[in-house]
Amino acid sequence: MTSTGDPFVDAKIVVRYPQFNVDLHLEAKRGDIIGVVGPNGAGKTTMLRALAGLQPLDGGRITIGSIVVDDPAQGILVAAAQRRVGVVFQDYRLFPHLTALDNVAFGLRCRGMNRSAARSTAAEWLDRVDVADHRDHKPAALSGGQAQRVALARALATVPDVLLLDEPLAAIDRDARQRIREDLARYLDGFSGTTILVSHDGVDIRTLAKQAVRLENGSINWAGPAHQLPAD
Amino acid sequence: MTNSTTRHRMERRGKPRAPITLCVLAGLGAALFVLPLLALLVRAPWRQAWNIVTEPEIRTALRLSMICSLSATAISFIFGVPLAWVQARLDFRGRSILRAVTTLPVVLPPVVGGLALLLAVGRNGIVGRYLFEWFAIRLPFTTVGAVVAETFVSMPFLVLSMEGAFASSDTRLEEAAATLGASRWTVLTKVTLPALRPSLIASGVLCWARALGEFGATITFAGNFPGTTQTVPLSVYQAFETNPPAAIMLSLVLVIISLVILISLRHRLVVRA
Numbered sequence: 001m002t003s004t005g006d007p008f009v010d011a012k013i014v015v016r017y018p019q020f021n022v023d024l025h026l027e028a029k030r031g032d033i034i035g036v037v038g039p040n041g042a043g044k045t046t047m048l049r050a051l052a053g054l055q056p057l058d059g060g061r062i063t064i065g066s067i068v069v070d071d072p073a074q075g076i077l078v079a080a081a082q083r084r085v086g087v088v089f090q091d092y093r094l095f096p097h098l099t100a101l102d103n104v105a106f107g108l109r110c111r112g113m114n115r116s117a118a119r120s121t122a123a124e125w126l127d128r129v130d131v132a133d134h135r136d137h138k139p140a141a142l143s144g145g146q147a148q149r150v151a152l153a154r155a156l157a158t159v160p161d162v163l164l165l166d167e168p169l170a171a172i173d174r175d176a177r178q179r180i181r182e183d184l185a186r187y188l189d190g191f192s193g194t195t196i197l198v199s200h201d202g203v204d205i206r207t208l209a210k211q212a213v214r215l216e217n218g219s220i221n222w223a224g225p226a227h228q229l230p231a232d
Numbered sequence: 233m234t235n236s237t238t239r240h241r242m243e244r245r246g247k248p249r250a251p252i253t254l255c256v257l258a259g260l261g262a263a264l265f266v267l268p269l270l271a272l273l274v275r276a277p278w279r280q281a282w283n284i285v286t287e288p289e290i291r292t293a294l295r296l297s298m299i300c301s302l303s304a305t306a307i308s309f310i311f312g313v314p315l316a317w318v319q320a321r322l323d324f325r326g327r328s329i330l331r332a333v334t335t336l337p338v339v340l341p342p343v344v345g346g347l348a349l350l351l352a353v354g355r356n357g358i359v360g361r362y363l364f365e366w367f368a369i370r371l372p373f374t375t376v377g378a379v380v381a382e383t384f385v386s387m388p389f390l391v392l393s394m395e396g397a398f399a400s401s402d403t404r405l406e407e408a409a410a411t412l413g414a415s416r417w418t419v420l421t422k423v424t425l426p427a428l429r430p431s432l433i434a435s436g437v438l439c440w441a442r443a444l445g446e447f448g449a450t451i452t453f454a455g456n457f458p459g460t461t462q463t464v465p466l467s468v469y470q471a472f473e474t475n476p477p478a479a480i481m482l483s484l485v486l487v488i489i490s491l492v493i494l495i496s497l498r499h500r501l502v503v504r505a
Contacts, residue, residue: 054407080410093408097426106422107412158412 008032009162009194013050014059015043022046022218023060026196028211033188033195035209035226037202042215044198045090048164051196052087053080064161081110083162086155090167092147094139100126100150101135107158125153129187144171145180152187163188165197169204181207205229272484277477284481292459293467294485300375300450300463301443304382305390308439312390313432317420319391320398331395335388337449342385346452349384354453377454378461386443390435397431398424434497441493445486 007027015022022043028034038044049055051062053069061071064085069078086107094103104122109115126132129149131142139147148168155163172180185208188195199205205212205226212229214222222230277284284290319331337345353360354372363369371377401424409423425432447465454461456470464482471479 052411054410080407081413081415083411085411087408087411089404089408091404093404095405095409095423095427097429106409106414110409110413110415110418154412 008065009051009196010061010063011047011051012060013047013062014057015046015050015055016058020218022050024215024218024220025060026213026220028194028196030194031192033197033208033210033226035205035212035229036196036198036215037200037205037212037229038215039200043218044200044215045166046218047215048087048166048196048198051162052085052164053078053083084158084160085162085164086158086160088148088151088155088163088165088168090170092139092151092171094142094147094150094154096139099136099138100131100142100146103139103150104154104157107154111158122153122157125157126150128190129153130183144173145176148172148180149183152184156187156191159193161193163191163193163195165195167199168197169199169201184208202229202231269487272480272487276480276484280477281481284478285485287478289458290467290478290482293462293464293482296375296378296459296461297444297463297465300378300382301386301440301446303379304386304443304446305436305440307379307383308387308390308443309432309436312387312439313394313425316391316394317398320395335392337385337388338392342381342446342448342450343452345384346381346449346454349381349449349453353380372453373455373457373461375454375460378450378463381449381453382443382446382463385446385449386439389442390439393435393438394428394431397428397435401428437493437497441490444489 008030009026009028011026013022013024013026020041020043024043024047026034026047036044036047046055050057050070051064056077057070057072059072061073062069064083067078068074068076069083070076094100095106098106101119101122104125105115105118108118108121113121123132123135126135126149129152131146131149131153134142134146134150137146139150142150148171152165152168168184169177169181181204188197188208195209197205197208199208206229209226212222212224212226213220214229285294315334319327319334349357350360350372351357353363355361355364355370360371363371371380405423405427406419409419414422444463445465446463447469450461450463451466451469456462456466458467462470464486468479468482468486471482
């Protein structure tokens, strides 16, 4: 990778499937925005799930900060809830029974903040991602772009060390994509942790990421500055 | 030309045409259920209806039925929802046997259930004798016993229905909650159960309806004592010999409650099954 010095995220990810294996090594510093590009089935989602703690490793080791969060050889596996990793899922996964505000407040409540403080912090985050007007709406009443912003606010509100975004623009209409991509770039700029962003679209990577890697068949076959990412 | 006109007309009418034999058989099948219901309505002593349902013994039976069936439903929620979760989500040896045992009362004759309950928690039952010796708890022939009998018969319906709901519910939201720092208990109470609220309501109502109609296990295990264990179905059974008009009116009360439940929930129950 382009990073120098000790990496903040050091992930040697080995996950075996009957038909195919993921075997890759990713390093990132604080403040890095790493774009991961690759075709469907390349292992992008497996990589994110392993980092988030939703997919245990079969081999390798993941270190975040100075903490080993997954090391099958030593029998270490830190559960998703104990990792400081925020995720924006491709399908957002907003809680349908909660308002936008309570979706964002959810993580804060889980981390021990009282109800009123969690709600006011959540309101600030919704304001920051420009959906303050929709705070009392349930997810079903939100557009794709609004839902994505709420999902981003929900992930960022817990102030994670690592932010993972899985195809954040895939569910956005073509017409709105460019504008939402630019807004997303602005929000990510304000995040001080490590960002790892997955997309099958090279345009997203070049716009949003600083560094890029390309995955194919479970391993990295290209790494470099995002603006040099070759077109497919 | 003719062909396309015909097709056009059929599309406009929009209903599938069924073979006549099928319709006749279906009609006869439906008659099996419609006729008895009709007979109840025809023979019901409508003029004395109000007097009958406000008779003290009848009111006692109705009140007891409500108390017992609602208690059985509450107990079924407390123990049945966790049981359904365990059966749906945990992988362990003997799971299929546990599933069979906990849903056995759905197909078991309730009188067999009542007998088995007597042998288990009756006065001389394998557990019941100690309940009595150590805590002076006696279940048979008490209202609590009627609740136990109703729970035994009705909880499996809640377990069955909630197990299906847990098994097919979306774990993606649970994953999202975990990445936000939610403990397993928080995930269950704040995400999984609220998302399954419609199933919880449907299962609870089904369970309550079954408890309300319970007869065999109750009369076997709890006996038939007015004011203590004589719920509406038992009182129908007794009134059938002594006071037929009252038996018919009480039956109608049960029929109406059950019909309302099924009409409001059928789509949900059938889809979940």
